[in-house]
Amino acid sequence: MxxxxxxxxxxxxxxxxxxxxxxxxxxxxxxxxxxxxxxxxRIRVELECDPKEAVGTRFKAKGHIVIHGPDMNAxxxxxxxxxxxxxxxxxxxxxxxxxxxxxxxxxxRAHSIDLTDALPKVEAV
Numbered sequence: 001m002x003x004x005x006x007x008x009x010x011x012x013x014x015x016x017x018x019x020x021x022x023x024x025x026x027x028x029x030x031x032x033x034x035x036x037x038x039x040x041x042r043i044r045v046e047l048e049c050d051p052k053e054a055v056g057t058r059f060k061a062k063g064h065i066v067i068h069g070p071d072m073n074a075x076x077x078x079x080x081x082x083x084x085x086x087x088x089x090x091x092x093x094x095x096x097x098x099x100x101x102x103x104x105x106x107x108x109r110a111h112s113i114d115l116t117d118a119l120p121k122v123e124a125v
Contacts, residue, residue, distance in 0.1 A: 007034050008041065014048040016081070022047070025082060029089040033065070037096050042066040045088070047081060055079055061088040065096075072099070 011018060011026045030043055048060040057077040061084035065072040074091045078084035 008043070010042065010044040012044070012046050014046060015051075016047050016049040018047070022081065022085075026085055029085055032089065033092055033096065036093065037067065037100070039068045040065060041068070043092075045085070047085070049081070059084045061085050063088045063092050065092060069099075072096070 009027060009030050011023055026045055026047075030045070033043060034040055042065075044064040044066075046060075046062040046064075048062070050058060050060070056079050058079055059081045060075060060077050061081075063072075063074045072092065072095050074088060074095060076084055076087040076091060078087060
């Protein structure tokens with residue numbers, strides 16, 4: 001796959017310091033999405049920490065996939081940042097798999113066309 005260089009991954013933190021290990025963790029996890037779907041243009045991952053929230057929903061991970069067709073968005077909440085990233089990538093992977101399955105079913109479904117309505121009537125001379 002020579003189109004591997006065209007992919008773009010953007011990782012940003014909201015109220016959270018992005019460490020190099022966290023950036024590489026997100027990059028390694030996101031590579032799985034790029035392997036599954038080669039038409040992905042860009043993946044944006046936003047990691048947010050809100051210390052005022054309950055412990056179970058303290059970390060939020062938001063993912064936005066720009067792909068040829070409708071864009072895809074997902075959000076997950078967790079008590080740990082790495083766990084939220086893993087859950088987000090799993091959710092986006094399931095969304096991509098479902099999208100692929102729907103397009104495949106649509107592509108192989110037979111379409112019925114009523115030709116009598118589509119063609120103009122011609123009179124014989």
